[in-house]
Amino acid sequence: MSSDENLYPWRKRENPLASSISSPILRLIRIGHIHRLLPIMEKEREKMGLQKLPPSAFSSKDAVSEVNILLQYNLSDKIKRRIKL
Amino acid sequence: MLKYSLFLGCFIPAMQPFAEAAFRKISSILGIELIDIKGASCCPVSDVFGIVSYDAWVNIAARNMSLAEEINGDIVVLCNGCWDTFSSVLKKLVEDDNLLNKVNNNLSLLGRKFTGKLKVKHYLEVLVEDIGLEKVQENVKIPLNLNIAMQYGCKLYRDNRLLKYFDELIEVIGAKKVFYDAERLCCGYPLSLYSQDLAFSERTKRKIDSIIKAEVDCIAVACPACFYYLEEGELNLIKSGYKCNIPILHLSELIALSFGFKPSEIGGSLHKIGYMNILGGR
Numbered sequence: 031m032s033s034d035e036n037l038y039p040w041r042k043r044e045n046p047l048a049s050s051i052s053s054p055i056l057r058l059i060r061i062g063h064i065h066r067l068l069p070i071m072e073k074e075r076e077k078m079g080l081q082k083l084p085p086s087a088f089s090s091k092d093a094v095s096e097v098n099i100l101l102q103y104n105l106s107d108k109i110k111r112r113i114k115l
Numbered sequence: 116m117l118k119y120s121l122f123l124g125c126f127i128p129a130m131q132p133f134a135e136a137a138f139r140k141i142s143s144i145l146g147i148e149l150i151d152i153k154g155a156s157c158c159p160v161s162d163v164f165g166i167v168s169y170d171a172w173v174n175i176a177a178r179n180m181s182l183a184e185e186i187n188g189d190i191v192v193l194c195n196g197c198w199d200t201f202s203s204v205l206k207k208l209v210e211d212d213n214l215l216n217k218v219n220n221n222l223s224l225l226g227r228k229f230t231g232k233l234k235v236k237h238y239l240e241v242l243v244e245d246i247g248l249e250k251v252q253e254n255v256k257i258p259l260n261l262n263i264a265m266q267y268g269c270k271l272y273r274d275n276r277l278l279k280y281f282d283e284l285i286e287v288i289g290a291k292k293v294f295y296d297a298e299r300l301c302c303g304y305p306l307s308l309y310s311q312d313l314a315f316s317e318r319t320k321r322k323i324d325s326i327i328k329a330e331v332d333c334i335a336v337a338c339p340a341c342f343y344y345l346e347e348g349e350l351n352l353i354k355s356g357y358k359c360n361i362p363i364l365h366l367s368e369l370i371a372l373s374f375g376f377k378p379s380e381i382g383g384s385l386h387k388i389g390y391m392n393i394l395g396g397r
Contacts, residue, residue, distance in 0.1 A: 047167070050308045054163045058175075062156040064163075065129040075128070078136045078382040084128045086155040093154035096225045097175060103221055104170035 044112055051112040059101060059115070062087025062094040117245055119396055120183035121149040121199045122201070125157050126339035127193055134339065137371035138238060144254050144374055145246050149191070152182045158200040162305045165200070165284060167331055176204040177203070177218045180267060181229040189234040191241050193292030193367065195270040195338035201235040237271075238367065239337060243280040248287050256375035258289025261332040261393060263369075264361075265292055266322075266345065268338035269301050281337055286374035290335075297325035302344040319348035323359060333362040343355040346387055362390035 034041070046052065054064040063086070072082045083089035087097065105115075127134050142149050158179060180201060183190045192198045208215045209231045219228055242251060263285055271277045285292055303318030317344035323345065326334060336342045345363050352359050363386075364372075371381050378384070378391060 049306075050311075051163055051167060053173055054157075054160065055167065058157050058159060062158060063125040064157045065125040067129040067249075071132065073128060074385055075132045076380065078132060078380070079136065080132055080136055080139075085151045085153045086123065086128070090154045090360065095154055096154070096178065097156045099224055100174045100178060100221060101171055101281075104174050105168050105223070109168055113118075 040088065047083045049092065055105075055113050056115075057111075059098060060094070062097050064088075067074070117241075118148040118150065118188045119241065120152050120186045120188040120233075122152055122155060122158070122179065122183070122194065122197055123143065124197045124339070125160075126196075126343065131339050131365070131385075134193060134342075134365040134367050135165040137365065137367040137376070137381045140375055140376055141254075141367060141370050145242075145250060147191075147241065147246070149186055150186050152179070152186065152190075155179050155182055156182055156329045157174075157251060158197040160196050161200045161203065162196070162308060165184065165203075172200070173204050173207065173214070174218055174221050176200050177208060178222060178225065180205065180229060180235070181222060181227045184196050184233050186232060189236055191236050191238050193238055193339070194285045195237070195268040196285060196340055198212050198235065198237040199270040199273065202343065203230060205233075205235055206375075212280075232328075237277055237337075238299075239277050239280040239284065242284060242370075248283055251284065251370070252287040252370060255288055255373045259369060259373050260332070260370075261290045262293045263290045264295050264326045264331040264334045265298065266302065266327055266334050266336045266341045266363075267298075267339070268341045270306070270394075271337060277337075278314045281335075281366065284370065285335060288370055290373075291330050291370065293329050295325045295329035295331075297322045301339040304340040304344050307344070314344075315348060315351065319344055323348055323352060326361060327359055331361065335364060335366055337366050339365075342374050349388055360388060362386065362388050363391060364390055370374055 058063050067088050076082050087093040159175050300322050303314035307314035
């Protein structure tokens with residue numbers, strides 16, 4: 031139990047967010063998108079004449095950093111705790 | 116030549132690149148120049164971020180739109196979810212100076228600015244309003260002659276124009292819309308964020324059952340989430356002994372096929388439910 035829960039045992043517990051909600055948030059934080067581009071799909075993209083990686087956050091660490099700065103400022107502390115950030 | 120900033124989103128480049136390939140092919144035929152938005156992220160999806168963190172939703176959407184403004188082209192999107200996020204956030208920012216200033220304060224941390232002067236367009240709008248149905252029809256080499264169940268997607272119901280454009284495009288490529296009872300029912304994606312089982316039984320399965328009764332050749336979608344849920348739904352049903360094998364195609368793929376592109380040129384083999392059998396040996 032956290033110290034708050036020791037002090038106030040009757041307070042409503044903050045449960046973690048359901049994985050269906052927390053997973054897209056965590057993926058946005060990690061890769062800037064909510065779906066991963068798997069290596070097998072990179073090959074398939076090339077086969078059909080597309081760029082292996084689109085020039086989006088899939089291929090730009092700077093883009094992922096920028097998204098993280100905005101999330102840092104805009105996600106509430108409560109949400110950060112509930113996704114265990 | 117018409118010029119747009121192309122916003123791909125997450126689903127299409129990562130899981131359904133055939134929709135991207137098809138749209139790029141038909142754009143080159145129709146005289147549409149597409150400029151990739153470098154550094155774009157998830158739009159982000161309104162069903163998650165619009166609820167969990169409104170501020171994050173608005174700020175990240177504004178960042179993506181500011182990247183398009185730098186290119187100086189209106190945005191074209193291939194996904195109903197991205198269209199919903201951008202059109203909703205753009206409206207809020209244009210109507211509320213305080214919100215726009217707040218967002219620009221955050222964007223200044225990244226050295227960016229958003230003015231709100233761009234337009235956000237679903238590709239249905241681009242094809243019908245900017246290109247015109249006549250020009251699309253002029254380029255049809257092989258009318259599809261298919262009976263099609265339409266899956267518009269919930270977000271598209273926000274704008275009746277887009278529903279009409281979807282119907283009109285299906286008609287000009289020589290296909291026929293077939294009505295089915297559960298046409299208005301959601302594919303199940305938003306409900307799956309709450310319960311996968313409930314989404315499957317109360318949405319996806321009901322919808323597929325209704326489509327089977329309509330005896331169509333395939334399902335046409337304008338949204339990658341609908342594509343994903345209907346395809347996964349059919350695969351689940353097949354595993355449990357159901358007899359359903361109805362191909363699902365993005366509208367962009369159907370248009371590309373009618374323009375004479377072969378399935379092999381637009382990633383047809385990546386479909387988990389193949390569509391070659393409905394094309395009459397092409």
